Amino acid sequence: MRAASTLVLTLCACGLVAGQQPRSNALADSDLAALRTLHAAALASDYAYERVAYLTDSIGPRLTGSPQYAAAVQYVASELRKLGLDVRLQPVQVPRWERGEERAELVAYPGQAGEAIQRLVVTALGGSVATPPEGITAEVVAVRSFDELEALGAERVAGKIVVFNQPFDQRLAEAGHAGEAYGQSVAYRSNGAVAAARLGAIASLVRSVGGAEYRLPHTGGTSYTEGVPRIPAGALSAEDAALVERLAKRGPVRLRLVLTPRTLPDATDHNVIGDLKGSERPDEVVIVSGHLDSWDLGTGAIDDAAGVAVAMEVANLVKQAGLRPKRTIRVVAWAAEEPGLFGSRRYVKEYASELRKHAGAIEMDLGAAHPIGIEIGGAPSIAEVLAPVAALLRRSGAGMLRTGELAGSDIIALGIEGVPTFAPLQDTRRYFDYHHTPADTLDKVSPVELRENAAVITVLAYALANLPEMLPHTPRPRPAWLESRLRAGERAHFPFLPRRVSSP
Ligand SMILES: [Zn+2]
Numbered sequence: 001m002r003a004a005s006t007l008v009l010t011l012c013a014c015g016l017v018a019g020q021q022p023r024s025n026a027l028a029d030s031d032l033a034a035l036r037t038l039h040a041a042a043l044a045s046d047y048a049y050e051r052v053a054y055l056t057d058s059i060g061p062r063l064t065g066s067p068q069y070a071a072a073v074q075y076v077a078s079e080l081r082k083l084g085l086d087v088r089l090q091p092v093q094v095p096r097w098e099r100g101e102e103r104a105e106l107v108a109y110p111g112q113a114g115e116a117i118q119r120l121v122v123t124a125l126g127g128s129v130a131t132p133p134e135g136i137t138a139e140v141v142a143v144r145s146f147d148e149l150e151a152l153g154a155e156r157v158a159g160k161i162v163v164f165n166q167p168f169d170q171r172l173a174e175a176g177h178a179g180e181a182y183g184q185s186v187a188y189r190s191n192g193a194v195a196a197a198r199l200g201a202i203a204s205l206v207r208s209v210g211g212a213e214y215r216l217p218h219t220g221g222t223s224y225t226e227g228v229p230r231i232p233a234g235a236l237s238a239e240d241a242a243l244v245e246r247l248a249k250r251g252p253v254r255l256r257l258v259l260t261p262r263t264l265p266d267a268t269d270h271n272v273i274g275d276l277k278g279s280e281r282p283d284e285v286v287i288v289s290g291h292l293d294s295w296d297l298g299t300g301a302i303d304d305a306a307g308v309a310v311a312m313e314v315a316n317l318v319k320q321a322g323l324r325p326k327r328t329i330r331v332v333a334w335a336a337e338e339p340g341l342f343g344s345r346r347y348v349k350e351y352a353s354e355l356r357k358h359a360g361a362i363e364m365d366l367g368a369a370h371p372i373g374i375e376i377g378g379a380p381s382i383a384e385v386l387a388p389v390a391a392l393l394r395r396s397g398a399g400m401l402r403t404g405e406l407a408g409s410d411i412i413a414l415g416i417e418g419v420p421t422f423a424p425l426q427d428t429r430r431y432f433d434y435h436h437t438p439a440d441t442l443d444k445v446s447p448v449e450l451r452e453n454a455a456v457i458t459v460l461a462y463a464l465a466n467l468p469e470m471l472p473h474t475p476r477p478r479p480a481w482l483e484s485r486l487r488a489g490e491r492a493h494f495p496f497l498p499r500r501v502s503s504p
Contacts, residue, residue, distance in 0.1 A: 024469070025385050031466045035392055035459050037321050042455035043396060047316045049447045051079065051309035052368075055292075056299035056442045063296040064336040065096035065267035072292050073270045076308060076333045080274035083315050085331065089270040092346040094336040096267045097127055099296055100260030104205070104236065106244070107137060110251035117256075120244075121237040122205065123217035123297065124259045125189060126339060127224070128233040131203065135258035136161070136232070138202055142245040142253075146188075146195055158200030161255050163207075163248075164188040165241040168432065170211035178428035179366075185209040186220070193233035194225045203232045203257055207241035210432035215239045218436045219295050221339055232259045269293070269335040271343045276315050278327040278465065285328045285354070286464045287361040288314045288457055291337035291410055298440030302431065306368035306445055306453070308333045313454040314461050325465035327359055334410040337365070344410035348417060358419045360464040360471060362457055363408035367431040368445045371424040371456045373400025377407035378420035379472045389463045398456045400425055406476070418475035422464075424456045 027035075055062070055072055062069045077087050104122035141156065142163045143149045149162065166188050172181040188206045196204040208218035215237040222233045234257065236244065247253045272292065278284065290307020294300020311331045318325060335343030348355070373390065376382050383401045390399045406415045407423040415421040434440045464471070 025467055027388060027463060027466060031463070032388060034321070034323050035389065035462060038317055038323075038458045038462055039392055039395065039455050041317050041321060042313070042458050043451050045313065045317060045451060045454065046447065048309040048313035048454050049445065049450050051312055052301060052305045052445055052450065053442055055305040055309065056301045060299050061296040062292060062294045062300055063098075064094045064269060064293045064339050064342075065264070069269055069293055069335070073272055073333070076272045076292065076312065077274070079312060080272065080315065080331060083319050085274035085276050085315055088273045090273055090347065090350065091268050091270055092335045092343045093266050094269045094342050095127075095339050096264040097339070098262050098264060099124055100130065100262060101258055102234065103135070103258040104234070105256050106247070106253060107256050108252065108254035109247045110253075120240040121215050121217050122234050122240070122257070123219050124261045125219055125222035125233045125235060126295065127222050127263070128193075128259060128261055129230045130260045130262070131232045131258055133258070133260060135256050136202055137254060137256040140244055140248055140253045140255050141201070142248040149195060149199065152199075154199045157196065160201055161203045161205065161257060162192070162196035162201045163205045163236065163241055163244050164192050165207045165245040167207065168209055168211050168238070173211060173432060174429045178431055182209065182432055189220050189235065190223050193222055193231055194228050197229045197231045201231060203234070205234050205236050205241070205257070208235045208238050208437075210435060210437065211430070212238065212433045212437060212439070214439070216437040216439055217297070219297055220436045232257065234259055269343070271335050271347060272333040274315065274331040276318060276325065276329040276331070278329075279324045280326040282328050284357045284359050284470065285330050286325075286359050286461050287330050287332050287411065287414070288461045289332040289334060289361065289363045289410060290365060291335075291343070292333035293336050293338055294440070295338055295436050297436065297438040298434070299442065301440055301442045302367040302444050303435050303440055304337070304365050306450060307364035310364050310450065310454045310457050314458045317454070317458050318462060323462070325462060327465040329461055329465050337410050341410055341413060344413045348413045355414065355417045355419055356473060358414065359467070360420045360422060361408070361411040361414045362422045362461055363411045364424055364453060364457060365409045366423065366426050366428050367435070368450050368453060369427040369431065370449045371398045371426050371453050373398050373402065373425040374456060374460060375407040375423045375425045376401060376403045376420070377405060377415045377422070378403070379474050382420055382471050385467065385471065386460075386463065389459055393456055393459060396452050396455050398424070398452065416476060418473035420471045420473070422460060424453050426453070
């Protein structure tokens with residue numbers, strides 16, 4: 001990551017030499033000393049890793065509305081109380097969906113030996129409707145894009161199972177644009193079932209999103225639209241989607257698909273909100289956060305127990321150092337991010353009148369790998385104010401400041417209201433190999449890199465809490481892609497919102 005850190009001065013919008021800061025909103029020397037203390041302490045602490053380990057190994061997958069999610073709420077709340085925080089559980093009404101049986105097999109294909117079948121690796125997409133218990137069997141149509149599907153037209157698609165074999169652009173991810181690569185593929189996971197159903201297809205299967213090469217299925221939310229039949233939607237492993245496409249080029253392929261997920265009545269989950277009260281301006285708030293829910297195939301270690309644990313670590317380190325922030329540092333573990341940011345949208349509604357007193361919101365939700373700096377969602381002048389913070393973080397390779405559109409996932413809802421938002425800029429080259437797959441487990445979290453992330457977020461949070469003045473709020477219109485996702489109303493399912501993607 002050396003190349004990236006040399007970009008600090010060129011990409012920093014500040015125009016100042018790092019280490020200087022504008023006089024009007026400068027941290028006191030005592031605050032800068034506290035930041036150095038916190039930075040060193042973060043790089044030596046195992047607190048966050050131990051919390052990730054408990055959330056993943058002991059509690060396990062934390063699907064929205066599940067007993068494990070409720071157990072995770074109790075765990076995080078009790079740990080925050082141990083740190084002396086003022087803890088509130090904010091109720092959030094959430095959709096509930098459970099995975100059932102899932103099976104896919106090729107029952108007829110060119111060159112088939114007798115009655116041999118080929119088992120495929122498949123998983124249901126979040127929110128998918130079920131097939132009949134005995135499954136559906138139909139001929140396959142394999143395409144790479146929506147355009148290809150449209151060109152086939154209803155007469156060649158009706159009654160068939162559509163397989164979208166759109167490859168994930170791993171080279172784009174490796175060039176530092178994993179969010180963009182994800183957005184390109186998620187378009188199919190999110191909208192594939194609707195596009196296929198419009199032409200009369202009876203099921204839709206996408207190639208698993210991500211760069212994994214171990215025949216792993218990748219789940220995630222899918223969408224339906226009013227007036228279009230809801231058809232079962234799943235994901236094949238990348239290898240199996242490619243296999244189906246190759247065989248379909250040689251002749252007719254028939255596939256049997258069994259998916260039996262269930263949609264249950266709404267449930268009540270909770271955002272966990274823990275306040276470390278500010279000494280001088282307790283009504284002004286800095287949020288540090290991650291989302292506590294996860295998909296159910298793995299144990300949600302990098303997505304996003306790590307984000308929650310690092311937010312808890314901020315409170316732990318500040319307490320351990322005997323410091324008291326001037327503003328309130330609020331640790332938030334968001335509910336129901338995966339089915340559609342339900343927890344954070346609930347928060348924005350209930351705290352609407354207090355949002356202008358939110359000095360900033362931080363979230364880590366792109367894994368736990370090495371951070372190279374901070375992504376800023378807000379006014380370009382914020383980078384100037386944070387120049388001394390960046391100078392300190394350069395010690396652990398995280399000195400880059402980049403001002404983007406909207407940082408984070410849950411905190412997008414706050415960013416739209418004008419609250420400055422922040423996320424660690426991370427090495428995401430391998431993130432989508434594991435994200436939403438059975439392999440999102442504790443071993444994917446490097447203890448050293450988790451500490452580096454804790455250092456970034458702790459130093460940033462404490463700086464935001466102690467700046468003499470609030471940072472400027474810059475309300476922004478909802479991006480069009482978000483608007484269209486929300487149009488169907490509060491109950492709409494829409495997947496994790498990749499950043500910097502104009503139209504996923
Ligand atoms: Zn996430």
